[in-house]
Amino acid sequence: MPKAQSVRPLAIPAISTRLLLTAAGVVIVLLALAYLVAFDQGALSRSGMYMHELMHDGRHLLGVPCH
């Protein structure tokens, strides 16, 4: 096990078009997920209001305007 001071910073991938496209795709999917929790009323989840009602309390406590 190497000592703390000898641990090198983690290698970061070089910024490339491919990385940027991948990152954009990931962020879009994750924003859609956050939208599902915070704002969706069935338009995205296709579950009517079920998901909206299920996560009602979480939305209030995460500070999102609810109703």
Added chain:
Amino acid sequence: MPLTPSFGRILLAGLLAGVLAGLLAGTFAYFAGEPRIDAAIAIEQQNALAHGEAGADDELVSRDTQKHVGLLLATSLYGLAMGGILATAYTLLRRRLRTGSDSRAAIGLAGAALTGVILVPFLKYPPNPPAVGDPATIDQRTISYLAVLILGLVAIWAGVLAARTQTQEWRRATAGLAGFLIVVAIAYVLLPTINEVPDNFPAVLLWKFRIASLGTQTILWTVLGLAFAGLLNRQAVSDTAQRIAAKS
């Protein structure tokens, strides 16, 4: 398209840290927030009865499911999303964060998000329990909330840019704070004021709900930042060990 190997690893660390943060925040929300939501819903139903409306309408999801499964599902999915976004921001911004320490970079980013996405919106549009808020204005309130959230991030960015114009430590701190506060002040003045708290809603209940909400969000971002930094450090330690093993 396969992920760049090292981005995938960082992303996985962020997602994992996010679920952990969401579960812990949800646990806190259950104990600190649920009693307030129950109390507010009781007031909401009293009000509905007083106006001659049907009290308990047919519930799509029972209160019990909302309080347990629903709450934890919401906070962990939200944590997962925020963890992945934090990891992506870390990957793209790491070189621009002028520190040799990965932990400082990770915790700094999470702290910036906590300030910009949570604290700045909280002070302008504090969260409301059930029975507070006019359903007719929900679209306008949602747009204002998203606007203050984006402006919170812009304020952080302005603070960083302002700090970097200076070299001495105290000047950097002063310039950074000033840049941040100027943007926040402009945002607060320009965005509409919203107050839809009914006159008869108990002040103590409102306060306790808002503190529970702030606690939930603070725990989420604090645990996320610390766990993400910890997981990155594990990866760096294992990489270094491999490098040493390869040399010998």
